[in-house]
Amino acid sequence: MASIEAEFTEERAMLIQRLMKSTNVHLVDKANHAFIWLCDVEVLRGMVRHAESGTPSASQVALSLRAGPHVVKQLKSWLARRTSKSDTDEAADVEPATPATPSTPTPATGESPQPSPTTPSKRKASKSESPSPTKIPRVTNPGLQRSKTAEDIAKARDNGRCVVTQMGEPVQICHIYPHSMGEKTGGERDEFWMLLQAFWPVNKIEQWKNDIFGPKGTEMPQNLLCLSNIVHDLWGKARLAFEPVEMAADGTSLTIRFWWLPGTKLHGRVALCVPPSLPASLKASPLNAKLWNCETDAPIYSGETIILTTTDPVAMPLPSFELLHMQWMLTRVAALCGAADVTDEDLEDEDLGDEDLEDEDFQSGGEMASPIPEALPPQA
Template sequence: MGEPIQVCHIYPFALGNEAEWEKEKLWTILDIFWALETVDRWKKDIIGPNGTEVPQNLLCLSAIVHDLWRSARLAFEPVEMSEDRTSLTMRFWWLPRRAYSEALDMCVAPSLPSDLKASPCNAKLWNCDTEQPIYSGQLVTMTTRDPELMPLPSFDLLQMQWFLNLIAAMSGVADVTNKELDEELEDVSEGFSDDGDMVRETSEESSEEEEEEEDDDDVFANPDD
């Protein structure tokens, strides 16, 4: 796509301005679904003093591509970073639209069509050099002459964004209203303490069971009583 061009954050700028314990909520949730070393790789490029404002966290996209990207209508799957970090290859994907539901059938594997030629609402993109349409599966290569002074976007951050955009599209949450999303976030937040750590809520029934177990332990610990 051509002009106008926008500088886009991979890890959102708004999240970078949150309090530390608020930021940790996101990472703690990601820790549930991915290995700790994977999440640590995603974090490493944005935990410095400049936070989100580093070249590794930025992409230049046309205005319409930016809007489609942040709406989870499309995604960039990182494929390969050259050893000298002067070349980055990504695969372009149009993402399908799914109806949001609080319940999902875990026996049905989600699918990502590999032949999509447009967004769910028929938005289309063209290669300005070849004047050919851009379809799912096409490769995009970014290059730099100096990986130190002009580094390419972070492979790891792009991988995180690829996964999250894919989840947003496949789950239908990309089209959830702000009100619905706020209610969901309130439910999630109930599982966190004020410092951002996850806490386990126990019912009165489970508490009573634990007390009974403790009493049983005391009996076995003091057989002469």
């Protein structure tokens, strides 16, 4: 049976108990809590070994469990969302796709075809025309312009329809690894990858990097999906996630699983030893957003299987299995800590709350550390 919490094994629970005992850290913020319960188990074994070693690296492990709100800021960047309530162009890195010629869609699940007040124009504007005011704002910096070739390939591959709902309009060509993340400076980008390196082994990090840091960066069909506006918006808010299941050996089909995710609020600390709640039977988002298959009118529930196909895996490659796996891990972490819904003000409040913590919950002392224990060697 499919599980949204396959990582929550008995071994992991025992390792976390040992980690809690050796560091004397009993309560952690929700972001670190989610990372610990979803991270690579070999990395977790390494944390426990260092925590139990009695060496200076033991204190570094304890400090890393108290990393603070900047972890949530990195997750917000991953979701490609703004950090201010006044910013409303949350999907500015995505432009609407024009409908493709109707074709037989691949088996999938979908959404009720309700009209949207922000439905994009059905035709592409010429270069001399101004964009329609109903369109999502485009990036105007020439250095950030999207690759039309990659978008066209992804749209043709997905038959111009949302791969989840089979809705034909309005649809967007959406990034798995956010376009905005690909434009970050070296230092900002390194901080994000250093965070991931604290919870996944070097070989996994390299697999993820290899699939995104090529000559075309984020602008390649392997990093793009056709999604309806509502599915894309819910995905960007960590209300749903896609679990990669299997890629065919010949690259002509990719099986993914759809999951609704629970909601939570950032504030507050949770017991490290108690696993987060990831219900496997959700039928809607936390605020009751629901989706339907536009071909069958069947509702879409957690655990639904979706099969993406391509007639030419070379010219029209399917989405990257590795990038979808990265998305699967980080979107669940973001949902479990409420990263999508926090503002800068919320994070500042969280910073102030950290200053008031009692030493009984953290006996190692010292200033708040980076989530990366510098004294710990990276996991191979």
